[in-house]
Amino acid sequence: MSFSIPLFSLNFDEIEEKAVIEVLRSKWISTGPKCEELESLFTGMLQVKHAVALSNCTDALHLACRVLDIHEGDEVLCPSLSFAASANCVRYVGATPVFCDISGTDNLNVNPVEIEKAVTPKTKAIIVVHFAGFPCEMNAIMQIARKHRLKVIEDACHGPLSEYRGKKLGAIGDIGCFSFFSNKNISTGEGGMIVTNDTALHQKIRLLRSHGMTSLSYQRAQGHVTTYDITELGYNFRMDDIRAAIGVVQLKKLPTDLQKRQEIRKQYLEELANIAEVIVPFADNREFVTNYIMPVVLKNSTPEKRNRVRNLLHEKGIQTSVHYLAIHRFTIYRQVAKNLPITEYVADNEITLPMYGALTKENIHYICKTFKTIMKFDFHE
Numbered sequence: 001m002s003f004s005i006p007l008f009s010l011n012f013d014e015i016e017e018k019a020v021i022e023v024l025r026s027k028w029i030s031t032g033p034k035c036e037e038l039e040s041l042f043t044g045m046l047q048v049k050h051a052v053a054l055s056n057c058t059d060a061l062h063l064a065c066r067v068l069d070i071h072e073g074d075e076v077l078c079p080s081l082s083f084a085a086s087a088n089c090v091r092y093v094g095a096t097p098v099f100c101d102i103s104g105t106d107n108l109n110v111n112p113v114e115i116e117k118a119v120t121p122k123t124k125a126i127i128v129v130h131f132a133g134f135p136c137e138m139n140a141i142m143q144i145a146r147k148h149r150l151k152v153i154e155d156a157c158h159g160p161l162s163e164y165r166g167k168k169l170g171a172i173g174d175i176g177c178f179s180f181f182s183n184k185n186i187s188t189g190e191g192g193m194i195v196t197n198d199t200a201l202h203q204k205i206r207l208l209r210s211h212g213m214t215s216l217s218y219q220r221a222q223g224h225v226t227t228y229d230i231t232e233l234g235y236n237f238r239m240d241d242i243r244a245a246i247g248v249v250q251l252k253k254l255p256t257d258l259q260k261r262q263e264i265r266k267q268y269l270e271e272l273a274n275i276a277e278v279i280v281p282f283a284d285n286r287e288f289v290t291n292y293i294m295p296v297v298l299k300n301s302t303p304e305k306r307n308r309v310r311n312l313l314h315e316k317g318i319q320t321s322v323h324y325l326a327i328h329r330f331t332i333y334r335q336v337a338k339n340l341p342i343t344e345y346v347a348d349n350e351i352t353l354p355m356y357g358a359l360t361k362e363n364i365h366y367i368c369k370t371f372k373t374i375m376k377f378d379f380h381e
């Protein structure tokens with residue numbers, strides 16, 4: 001089925017094409033100068049000391065757990081209302097994710113009160129996910145972390161350039177992780193970035209990104225060094241320069257794209273206010289945010305009703321999605337599953353509406369009008 005209004009659309013034009021061709025013609029296509037350019041652009045825009053380009057955000061989260069010395073026997077607190085990678089990373093290093101419920105149907109971020117309640121002597125770290133780019137309550141979370149000596153990893157995949165009280169998301173905790181997967185705010189196909197203000201962590205991250213080797217091929221090709229040692233058991237989590245070149249263009253386009261998304265969100269808020277049975281999460285947000293996605297939650301609903309509404313929207317050419325299925329309900333998490341009533345309600349009754357810079361006023365109006373008609377019809381059934 002093809003949709004007249006897709007969920008997401010790439011913000012690509014001939015600038016990305018030109019950037020890729022330039023790299024191909026330069027004859028250096030793996031990790032090199034374009035990755036360095038992307039990293040330095042990122043540190044500047046995110047006001048953070050260090051950034052390391054990676055193959056994806058899953059690797060960033062994995063590296064974060066590894067360099068923060070999280071291991072078997074440790075517990076890590078995290079939300080379940082996220083993509084599975086936010087919890088899988090804990091298991092890659094042999095530790096156990098402990099899921100915490102979100103604040104409410106109007107605030108889909110993890111609840112600091114639930115985090116504090118879940119702390120045990122085994123707790124080593126907190127992973128927060130800034131849902132749709134809206135900041136978690138970082139003051140409360142950092143305070144809990146200091147009190148119990150916990151590390152904080154920010155899964156900031158949804159929030160490059162989002163802010164929390166003057167700080168950029170990803171730069172508040174010990175480590176921030178970003179994704180440049182196709183449908184993210186910055187798209188490179190696959191790709192990611194890890195950021196930190198801690199110089200020792202940064203050095204370790206750089207080493208582990210490339211097999212624990214003390215020099216990169218690019219440095220050796222430049223004649224700066226001729227050999228290398230392997231001092232840690234590392235990985236191949238590198239980004240290549242072809243993707244980095246797309247990333248540089250995308251990052252430069254980001255501020256303009258985010259402005260458009262802000263206007264789109266504003267129109268959505270105005271028009272959705274006319275539908276009584278719909279909650280728009282984070283409606284009272286005053287921070288500058290990315291609006292990575294446009295989530296809504298149906299009131300007094302059931303999964304069957306939500307799915308019926310989604311199908312009707314799809315029939316009208318409007319693509320939707322669900323964020324998220326709730327990690328703790330997946331088969332591989334059965335043994336650590338617990339009761340998370342708000343997360344489960346949202347997983348069962350959330351609908352993600354289209355969000356991308358090229359959406360027109362007419363598109364948004366059509367989506368909201370169609371949605372309203374469907375909701376009305378559904379009620380009188």
Ligand SMILES: *Cc1c(COP(=O)(O)O)cnc(C)c1O
Nearest residue numbers: 056057058083085157179180181
């Ligand atoms: C996309 C996403 C990831 C995974 O990123 P990849 O780059 O695809 O590995 C992790 N966490 C969240 C919240 C995401 O949205």
